[in-house]
Amino acid sequence: MSGGKRVLSRYPKNPILVPDKNNWWESKAVFNCGVLYDHKIFHMLYRAIGEYENYVSRIGYACSADGFHFERREDIAFNPSEQYERYGMEDPRLVKIGNRYYITYVVLSDYVRQKPEVFTALATTTDFRKFTKLGIITSNSADNKDVVLFPERMNYVSAGVKGASYFSLHRPSTWIGSAYGVDRPSIWLGEGESLTSVGKHTLLIKPERDWEALKVGAGIPPIKTKKGWLVIYHGVSHDKVYSAGAALLDLEQPSRIVGRTRSPILEPEEPYERFGDVNNVVFPTGACVVNKELYVYYGGADKVCCLAIANLDVLIEHILKEG
Helix, strand or coil, X not given: XXXXXXXXXXXXXXXXXCCCCCCHHHCCEEEEEEEEECCCCEEEEEXXXXXXXXXXXXXXEEEECCCCCCEECCCCCEXXXXXXHCCCEEEEEEEEECCEEEEEEEEECCCHHHCCCEEEEEEEECCCCCEEEEEECCCCCCCEEEEEEXXXXXXXXXXXXXXXXXXXXXXXXXXXXXXXXXXXXXXXXXXXXXXXXXXXXXXXXXXXXXXXXXXXXXXXXXXXXXXXXXXXXXXXXXXXXXXXXXXXXXXXXXXXXXXXXXXXXXCCCCHHHHCCCCCCEEEEEEEEEECCEEEEXXXXXXXXXEEEEEEHHHHHHHHHXXX
């Protein structure tokens, strides 16, 4: 029995979003969705593919009253309008800080088939209709993606001086070797005075087990619980299978791991996870807490959007027990 079967239950009517063959920009694939619940509406931003020749991704919007049935907007939510976005916008993650929604998303230096350098950009909105783009927030030559923001500033005391920082998780693929203390792409904790400037980086989660042997990357924006910051991340095995794991970070010192799963909490088993544009992929990118249940939204085989649900307390106890 897999870890996913113990703590996560797939929504029986998966996938919850599939390509729309009547809408050109999302006719081939819709996947890797960021989802945020504001206690009235589930807001979803998803990655969409309309052609395979250059594989340029765009971002669509859908909403739901129950978290299961989503109605999508016909038009593209926001287009690659900036120079740094011209080769596509991928894998949006959503977080609310104050009264604004923030979106981190991946942009490329060239077409996908050219093996481009990868960056992460930031945008903000209050209504999911008008978006303000804040530019690239990762450094050159880091091949940095899977950036997620913590939903609040956190206080700290350094040398007797009190302050507050913004924290994030990110995965700079080129930060490997003796200078970085890790030999495979890992998850780092970023800290900065603003959302667009990160001054301190701390190695946080590195590949340790077979199911995550090749690399790990942040999935959902951290969720604050009584036992710690809940992190759902993905791991990639040597045979390129993408699975999901979970960790808890200390509430006051997020650089300290309180617990971490040894086995995946979700791994490719269903046909919509095993067969698609990229086979054997479970890729978590969004999560919401609804009546003590955790809704985890993920991409299946780079083709569709899916949902799995866990009791939040059961999941946390599972993480602490394994870790």
